[in-house]
Amino acid sequence: MTNFSLRRTVLASAILAAVTMIGVLPSTAMAYDEASTAAVNIDEQGVGLKGFDPVAYFTAKAPTLGNAAYSAQYDGVTYHFASKANLNKFNANPAHYAPQFGGFCAMGVALDKKLDGDPQVWKVVGGKLYLNVNKEVQKKWLEDVAGNLKKANMEWPSIKDKAPKEL
Structure with a gap:
């Protein structure tokens, strides 16, 4: 060793x-x-970040619960977003927002x-x-x-x- x-x-x-x-x-x-x-770290339903919005960490600079009505999949994970605007930002560049x-x-x-x-x-x-x-x-x-x-x-x-x- x-x-x-x-x-x-x-x-x-x-x-x-x-x-x-x-x-x-x-x-x-x-x-x-x-x-x-x-x-990837997901729950039983395949949701990542325990339902928190990955974009909000960058825009609101705070953890923000997402809404299942605004969802997207990336790399085998479903993410929820607090708004349609955050969903659109994620869809434009998911690799940027997904957690490491x-x-x-x-x-x-x-x-x-x-x-x-x-x-x-x-x-x-x-x-x-x-x-x-x-x-x-x-x-x-x-x-x-x-x-x-x-x-x-x-x-x-x-x-x-x-x-x-x-x-």
């Missing part, structure tokens, strides 16, 4: 142990279906995990939407956004098609 891999494994174990011990990683912190090998890492927690991905993404714990960085599992984990992620994104972007291709329970 390389020194980098060993450090990453130790760091991942330490962070997950710490957040679990202080109770900030709820039992529902894993993706909706822990056995799913899907690269399929809507899974960005810090989790950096640690080789597919944790549920909370649509109310978010950050737009470099014009892209990232979610975290909870505010405590987001605090850790925000300590080194560039470094954590670099790790997550390296890890995502190898974990995106694996079930969360396998990681």
